[in-house]
Amino acid sequence: MNTELTFDPIRLPPECAALRAEVRAFLAEEIEAGTFSPHGGAIDGNFSAEFSRKVGARGWIGMTWPKQYGGHERSFLERYVVTEEFRVANAPVRLHFVADRQSGPVILRYASERVKAGILPRICRGEVCFAIGMSEPNSGSDLFAAQTRATRADGGWLINGTKVWTSNAHHADYMIGLFRTSAPTKENRRHGLTQFVVDMKTPGITVNPIWHMAGQHDFNEVVFTDAFMPDDHVLGEVDGAWKQATSELAYERSGPERFLETYYVLAELVRVLGDKPDTRGAEGVGRLVAELHALRRMSVSVAGMLAAGKEPVVEAAIVKDVGTIWEQRLPHRARDLAAFAADGAANRATFEEQLAYATLIAPKLTIQGGTTEILRGIIARGLGLR
Amino acid sequence: MANDSLVAETARRIFRDVCDPQTLNRAADDSWVAPAWSALEEAGLPLAWVPEALGGSGAGLADGFAVLREAGRAAVPLPIAETLLAGWMLAQVGVSAPKGPMTCGPVRDGDKVVLADNGTLSGRLRAVPLAKATGHLAVLAEREAGGGVVALVEAGAVQIADGTSLAGDALNPVHFDGVRPVAVEDAPSGLDAGAVLLMGAAGRAMQMAGALEAILDLSVAYANERVAFGRPIGKFQAVQQSLARLAGEAAAAIAAAGSAADAIAASPVFAFGEPGAAGSPPPLWGRDRVGGIPEHRSEGLPPPLTPPHKGEGNPVGASFEEAVFLEAASAKIRVGEAAGEGAAIAHQVLGAIGFTQEHVLHRYTRRLWAWRDDFGSESVWAVKLGQLVAAKGADALWPMLAAR
Numbered sequence: 001m002n003t004e005l006t007f008d009p010i011r012l013p014p015e016c017a018a019l020r021a022e023v024r025a026f027l028a029e030e031i032e033a034g035t036f037s038p039h040g041g042a043i044d045g046n047f048s049a050e051f052s053r054k055v056g057a058r059g060w061i062g063m064t065w066p067k068q069y070g071g072h073e074r075s076f077l078e079r080y081v082v083t084e085e086f087r088v089a090n091a092p093v094r095l096h097f098v099a100d101r102q103s104g105p106v107i108l109r110y111a112s113e114r115v116k117a118g119i120l121p122r123i124c125r126g127e128v129c130f131a132i133g134m135s136e137p138n139s140g141s142d143l144f145a146a147q148t149r150a151t152r153a154d155g156g157w158l159i160n161g162t163k164v165w166t167s168n169a170h171h172a173d174y175m176i177g178l179f180r181t182s183a184p185t186k187e188n189r190r191h192g193l194t195q196f197v198v199d200m201k202t203p204g205i206t207v208n209p210i211w212h213m214a215g216q217h218d219f220n221e222v223v224f225t226d227a228f229m230p231d232d233h234v235l236g237e238v239d240g241a242w243k244q245a246t247s248e249l250a251y252e253r254s255g256p257e258r259f260l261e262t263y264y265v266l267a268e269l270v271r272v273l274g275d276k277p278d279t280r281g282a283e284g285v286g287r288l289v290a291e292l293h294a295l296r297r298m299s300v301s302v303a304g305m306l307a308a309g310k311e312p313v314v315e316a317a318i319v320k321d322v323g324t325i326w327e328q329r330l331p332h333r334a335r336d337l338a339a340f341a342a343d344g345a346a347n348r349a350t351f352e353e354q355l356a357y358a359t360l361i362a363p364k365l366t367i368q369g370g371t372t373e374i375l376r377g378i379i380a381r382g383l384g385l386r
Numbered sequence: 387m388a389n390d391s392l393v394a395e396t397a398r399r400i401f402r403d404v405c406d407p408q409t410l411n412r413a414a415d416d417s418w419v420a421p422a423w424s425a426l427e428e429a430g431l432p433l434a435w436v437p438e439a440l441g442g443s444g445a446g447l448a449d450g451f452a453v454l455r456e457a458g459r460a461a462v463p464l465p466i467a468e469t470l471l472a473g474w475m476l477a478q479v480g481v482s483a484p485k486g487p488m489t490c491g492p493v494r495d496g497d498k499v500v501l502a503d504n505g506t507l508s509g510r511l512r513a514v515p516l517a518k519a520t521g522h523l524a525v526l527a528e529r530e531a532g533g534g535v536v537a538l539v540e541a542g543a544v545q546i547a548d549g550t551s552l553a554g555d556a557l558n559p560v561h562f563d564g565v566r567p568v569a570v571e572d573a574p575s576g577l578d579a580g581a582v583l584l585m586g587a588a589g590r591a592m593q594m595a596g597a598l599e600a601i602l603d604l605s606v607a608y609a610n611e612r613v614a615f616g617r618p619i620g621k622f623q624a625v626q627q628s629l630a631r632l633a634g635e636a637a638a639a640i641a642a643a644g645s646a647a648d649a650i651a652a653s654p655v656f657a658f659g660e661p662g663a664a665g666s667p668p669p670l671w672g673r674d675r676v677g678g679i680p681e682h683r684s685e686g687l688p689p690p691l692t693p694p695h696k697g698e699g700n701p702v703g704a705s706f707e708e709a710v711f712l713e714a715a716s717a718k719i720r721v722g723e724a725a726g727e728g729a730a731i732a733h734q735v736l737g738a739i740g741f742t743q744e745h746v747l748h749r750y751t752r753r754l755w756a757w758r759d760d761f762g763s764e765s766v767w768a769v770k771l772g773q774l775v776a777a778k779g780a781d782a783l784w785p786m787l788a789a790r
Contacts, residue, residue, distance in 0.1 A: 005599070005633065007641035009648035011790075020788065088784050263784070270780040277776050279769055286768030287723070289775055290716035293787055294642040301641055315637065322634040376630035377623075383606050383633060385620040 006315060009297070010304030016081045023085040026058060036092045039264070039350050047171060048092035049126075055086075055093070056126025061100045065108055070121030076307040080300070084256035088263050098168065099123045102252055103130035103176050107197060110236035110244060115197055119174065133163040133177030133198065133222060140165070141374045143178070144190045144242065148224060150179035156231045157181075157196070159204075159224040167368075169207045169220035172200050182239045190242035195235035202227045214360035252369055254302040254316035259295045259323035261365065262330060262358040266292070268351040269334040272341045284337040288330070295323050314382030321375040324365045331358040393434065393445050394452035400425050401460040407746040410463070419519075423464060423487060432466055433483050435474035441482045442473055447657055450474075451592050451647035458596025461749040463555050465489050465516040467589045472524035475582065479536040479571035486521040489514055491560065492579050493586065494759075495766050499527040499562050501535050501570065507562040515760055517546045517558035525562075526573065526582045534573035539565060551756035553749075576655065584711065586761030587718035588650055591643035594721045594757050597750045598636040601732040604747060605629060608736055625735060632731040635724035645790070646717035649710050656710065711774070712786060715767040722764035725754035 031038055035051050055061055063079040065071025083101075086093050104123050107116055122128045139145040148161025159179055169175065175198040182192035198205070204227035209217045236244045266288055273281040298319050305312040334355055345351070366372045380386055404422035426432055434450040436442020450470050457466050465487045472488035491497065491511040499509035507527055517523065523539045543565050551557035606629060609620030619625050650656045729751040733740050740747040758764065775783055 005602075005637045005640060007637055007644060009641075009645040011648075084788065088788075267780045267783060270775055270783060273776060275776050275779065277772060282770075282772030282776060283765055283768040284772065285775055286715075286770065286772030287719060287764070289771055289783065289787070290642075290719035290768065291638075291723070293712065293716040293790065294638045294645075294720040296787060297645040297790065298637060298641040314633075318634050318637045321630065322638055373627070376627045379630035379633050380620075380626035383602075383629060385606065385609060385626050385629060 005318070006305070006312065007298055007301045008304070010301045012077050012081065012300065013075070015075070016078055019078050020081050020085060022058075023060070023082055026054075027085065027089045027091060030054070030091075031089070036090070038090050039354070046090075046092045046094040049095060051092045052095040052126035054126070055096065056124055061096050061126050062104055062120065062124035063100075065104060065120065065124070069108065069116055070124035072124075077300075077303055080256065080303045084260060084296075087257055087260040090264055094168065095129045095171065096123065096126050097257075098132060099128055099130040099174075101255065101257075102132065103174070103197075105251065106176055106195070106235060106244070110195065111197060112232035112234075114232055119197070128173045129168055129171045131166050131169045131172035131175040131200070131222075133166055133169075133175045135163065135165045137162055137164050141371050144184070144193065146178050146180055146193055148177075148179050150181050150194060150196065150229065153228065156233070157229045159196075159198070159227045159229060161224055163222040163224075165210070165219050166207075166222050167219045169200070169222050170209060170217065174198060175200055175222070176235065178241055188242075192239050193241040194238045195241045195244060196229050197233050197235055198227070198229060199233075202229070204228070212361075212364070214357060250302070250306060250311060250313050250316035253320040253375070254299055254306070254312075256296065256299055258320050258369075259292065259299070259327045262327055262354075262361070264354050265331050265334050265358045268347055268354055269338060271347045272338050272345045272351045274342070274345065278340070281337055281341065284333065288333065291326055295319070295326060299323070314379055317370075317375045317378040317382070320370060321372060321379065325372065328362045328365045331355050331362055335359070391449055391452055393431070393449040394456055396429050397431055397453040397456040398459070400429055400431070401456055401462055405460050405462045405464070407461050407749050411744070411746050411749060419464070426464070426466065427485070432469040432487070433473045435470050436477045436483045440477050440480065441484075442477065447651035448647065451589065451651065454589050454592040455596040455599075455643070458593035458598075458753075459600045461597055461600065461746075461753050463553070463749075463753075465520050467586070467593055468515055468520065471582070471586055471589060472522070474585065475524040475526065475536050475577075476538060476569075478577050479573060481536065481538055481569045481571055484522050484538070484568075487516070487519060488522045488524060489517050489520045490524045490582065490586070492526065492582065493761055495583060495762055498579070499525050499537075501527045501529050501537065502564075503530055505570070506564040506566050507537060507539065508564055509562050511560045511562075513549065513557050513759070514546075514560045515551070516556050517541065517560050518548075518556040522568070523560070525567075526577070526579050527570075534578050535570050536573050536577070537567035537570040539567045551752075553752040553756040555753075555756070557756070583761050584714045585650065585656065587767065588643070588646045588714040590757050590760050591639070591714070591717040591721040592647055594725050594754055595636070595639040595643040597754050597757075598632075598639045598721075598724055598728045601728060601747065601750045601754075602629075602632050602636045604750070605632060605732045605735045608740075619735075628731050628735060632728050632735075635728040635731075639721045639724040639728075642717040642720040646710075646713040649713040649790070653707060653710050655707055708774075708786070709790065712771070713790065715762075715771045718762055719764045719767050719771070722758040725758055729754050 036048060059072045060082045062071040063074040064076050067073055104120060107119060134143060136146055136148055150157040150159050177196050177198045178193050179196060180192055181194040185191045204225045206223040208221040210219050210221055211217050270285060302312050302315050302319055404425045430443025431453050433442035434445035434453060438444045454467055468489040469487050472490040473483045475490060476483050491514050493514055494512045497511045499507050501507055521541050523541060525537045525539055527535050527537050529535060545561040547559040549558045609625055610618050612619050732747060736747055739745050
């Protein structure tokens with residue numbers, strides 16, 4: 001037996017039910033209060049300092065982190081519930097989401113005490129936005145080709161070079177950046193890169209907007225010109241970032257955000273088709289729902305393994321691969337299924353608007369956070385093919 | 387699978403010993419069948435869903451589903467799923483299970499058998515798996531006056547027409563022309579043809595998930611061995627990407643089928659009592675099924691799980707919990723889709739050798755294709771699921787999914 005894929009039928013524990021009810025009540029209040037619209041969150045840009053602070057006050061950021069750093073020492077599965085409820089409601093989580101999912105855990109594990117004490121509690125309060133500085137003009141999927149340099153200077157490092165496709169950089173207070181501190185070696189081409197936590201207010205950092213094809217400003221080019229990083233902003237081992245990168249990826253890849261970013265399309269499709277759809281509409285919706293259910297059960301299963309301290313790297317890559325392909329096709333299938341729906345549906349305009357938006361952003365789903373091709377390479381390695 | 391139950395391990399060993407696909411592929415006749423079935427019966431596998439008091443091994447629903455996944459991994463062409471299911475139906479009405487292989491019905495949506503006032507059965511089941519290879523049938527029938535019954539019928543008493551599935555296994559139209567059953571008992575409320583289809587769908591989904599795991603293994607092993615252009619074909623990115631997709635389809639199948647089996651095993655409505663308990667309590671059909679999932683297994687979220695409303699336009703029938711319906715229907719849909727995609731990829735990777743009778747791949751892929759049609763195809767379940775979702779409305783969709 002060379003391949004063992006584990007997807008046990010994990011069920012969320014009882015404490016998650018109470019939390020879910022709390023989160024739904026909170027979201028209903030916020031929608032009622034007009035903090036955000038459930039029908040336009042993503043289109044509006046999904047960024048709200050006010051909302052993120054409220055979420056922080058509820059204790060829903062840094063949920064799994066130690067109380068010492070402002071966290072709440074709750075379970076990974078409880079965090080999962082909050083994440084999926086926010087996604088489905090289109091809640092504006094952009095300010096804190098990356099910090100909560102990815103940057104905070106890296107800081108917790110690899111940062112100096114001063115950085116941890118200085119930054120983590122502010123993340124938990126929903127005050128701090130993070131960006132991820134990995135891709136460069138000549139280094140995208142091939143992460144270890146990064147060329148932006150960090151060179152020794154008095155008491156720290158000077159950074160020179162350019163990061164690109166950096167989401168949120170124009171909002172970000174900090175970036176976790178990957179910089180070249182040594183040349184790769186013959187034996188290990190991944191050697192020589194170091195992770196830093198970068199204060200985006202540092203002189204010498206310029207953020208230039210890049211507008212994407214759906215007409216929005218999400219990502220950026222970030223140019224470093226002799227930007228100074230103090231020594232204690234190094235994360236983990238100098239030249240050894242490659243050892244730190246892999247375990248985080250399972251968290252980044254298997255979450256519900258990988259197939260629920262455009263959930264609103266499915267909900268509005270159901271509304272457009274009405275309570276008595278024809279056979280074609282019913283079958284189409286049935287398949288979409290069955291596939292989404294299967295994806296969520298896969299994702300919860302991986303979450304359960306992560307919560308149990310396992311590292312399901314291949315399973316996580318599979319969730320992102322299958323999930324993003326599904327989500328990328330969703331608007332196109334919804335368009336087909338709605339073709340013969342009565343024009344009179346009350347939500348017709350909302351549906352058309354959201355469908356258009358989801359169609360335009362769909363190409364990015366299989367690129368961000370690890371392309372389809374990279375994921376399938378990881379899966380193939382797990383299968384014993386490389 | 388680190389958490390394999392003892393029963394699943396036993397099943398795996400027996401299937402390897404007596405139903406090895408290579409051996410069966412070369413077998414000149416059916417002389418392997420009788421000893422293979424005896425080995426399975428000795429281990430108590432075919433009647434795992436029948437309490438000891440009714441002649442079964444009482445292993446329980448979860449173990450029975452695990453056996454089916456193993457059966458799929460070996461592409462076993464015996465009526466193991468059918469016998470499990472028939473035993474389960476009989477147990478629900480307190481009828482002892484006979485020895486030997488059984489099959490069950492209805493297997494196709496809309497098929498109907500009627501019990502007349504004179505105690506005889508009439509009707510037609512379009513496609514009953516392996517009916518020619520079994521001694522008895524368990525049938526969900528309807529009284530003329532209304533109300534369901536479970537009937538045990540001798541295979542010799544009904545007309546079983548010839549027919550084969552895509553896999554070459556018997557798949558027979560069965561006619562009931564005033565047939566007197568061996569035993570007949572009223573079905574508890576809720577145990578109807580729809581419930582049989584659901585249970586069968588979950589069972590078939592487990593077999594299909596097992597078969598997909600097997601063809602993934604086969605394909606990866608072949609890609610690592612077969613050399614072309616100077617290296618194993620598994621070193622080519624095009625082949626790696628295809629196999630990664632196959633892994634994704636197998637993974638979705640395992641997750642969906644495993645989740646459905648778990649949901650059914652955890653549901654008091656589908657269970658027959660504690661595994662192995664002598665003198666098991668009466669079936670739990672007819673209990674109030676609102677929130678019928680035990681609290682320790684589910685989130686019990688607002689809004690509470692409610693059985694689909696009865697009456698006109700109800701696509702599901704009132705026969706089972708909504709949660710089990712969502713799980714089993716979704717599993718059959720998703721696993722059926724995975725079967726189509728996965729079989730195509732495996733055949734592409736194995737090339738011409740995979741298209742021969744000599745190679746075992748067809749033992750899996752032909753069954754994957756055939757099993758898609760048993761107990762409701764993807765299309766049949768998708769229409770029912772879509773109608774349920776539409777009837778409940780867009781805002782109820784996410785709560786339904788998140789409750790699982």
